[in-house]
Amino acid sequence: MGLQVIKHPLVQHKLGLMRKSGISTKSFRELSNEIATLLTYEATSDFLLESTTIDGWSGNTIEVQQLKGKKVTVVPILRAGIGMLDGVLNLIPSAKVSVVGLYRNEETLEPVSYFDKFVSALDERIALVIDPMLATGGSMIATLDMLKQRGCKDIRVLVLVAAPEGVEAVLAKHPDVRIFTAALDSNLNDNGYIMPGLGDAGDKIFGTR
Numbered sequence: 001m002g003l004q005v006i007k008h009p010l011v012q013h014k015l016g017l018m019r020k021s022g023i024s025t026k027s028f029r030e031l032s033n034e035i036a037t038l039l040t041y042e043a044t045s046d047f048l049l050e051s052t053t054i055d056g057w058s059g060n061t062i063e064v065q066q067l068k069g070k071k072v073t074v075v076p077i078l079r080a081g082i083g084m085l086d087g088v089l090n091l092i093p094s095a096k097v098s099v100v101g102l103y104r105n106e107e108t109l110e111p112v113s114y115f116d117k118f119v120s121a122l123d124e125r126i127a128l129v130i131d132p133m134l135a136t137g138g139s140m141i142a143t144l145d146m147l148k149q150r151g152c153k154d155i156r157v158l159v160l161v162a163a164p165e166g167v168e169a170v171l172a173k174h175p176d177v178r179i180f181t182a183a184l185d186s187n188l189n190d191n192g193y194i195m196p197g198l199g200d201a202g203d204k205i206f207g208t209r
């Protein structure tokens with residue numbers, strides 16, 4: 001279904017702040033969650049509504065809208081995806097959370113799986129996969145494979161920064177998935193890092209290294 005770069009001024013401003021050298025762990029975490037909230041707003045804009053009647057404040061019965069049908073699972077890719085989780089749950093507080101543990105082998109750039117725990121009835125849920133960085137796309141493709149093997153049919157990907165190489169790889173393997181990103185950056189460097197990118201997002205969120 002393709003790529004959507006969210007050009008909203010607040011998103012672009014906050015992402016610009018994240019790119020600054022020497023940013024504190026506190027600021028990086030806060031901005032990561034704030035952008036995640038704004039990406040969630042965009043990625044849920046086609047959620048269906050239905051009418052229902054309630055007793056209004058004046059004693060009259062009134063018609064209001066409520067979300068219809070499918071439930072949501074948020075899927076953070078460990079570790080760095082955790083840095084977006086609160087931001088998504090701010091808008092969808094009742095969402096169930098499925099966790100995928102992957103790290104990228106820094107030599108081969110291949111994803112290595114070390115944990116997963118999925119909620120039930122994935123075939124009935126919309127999945128919002130969150131990870132700040134979409135670089136080669138290997139980690140995201142592995143996650144999408146796992147979700148589809150478990151029956152998930154409506155999957156949306158939320159990332160802060162994507163590389164063209166990663167977007168192309170994900171959409172080649174999973175053309176039905178929608179990717180929402182705050183930025184489509186220039187390229188990957190020789191070490192597989194996104195340029196200009198954010199550096200190592202997991203390290204910045206967890207304060208490691």
Ligand SMILES: O=P(O)(O)OC[C@H]1O[C@H](OP(=O)(O)OP(=O)(O)O)[C@H](O)[C@@H]1O
Pocket residue numbers: 077078079080081102103104105109111131132133134135136137138139140166192200201202203
């Ligand atoms: O598109 P790819 O080439 O697969 O790279 C992107 C992955 O790399 C980073 O995770 P990392 O392996 O650094 O793990 P971490 O979150 O534990 O730091 C990032 O958070 C993505 O999951």
Ligand SMILES: O=c1cc[nH]c(=O)[nH]1
Pocket residue numbers: 133135192193194195197198199200201202
């Ligand atoms: O640029 C990149 C690529 C992979 N992982 C990161 O954290 N940053």
Ligand SMILES: [Mg+2]
Pocket residue numbers: 080200201202203
């Ligand atoms: Mg990392």
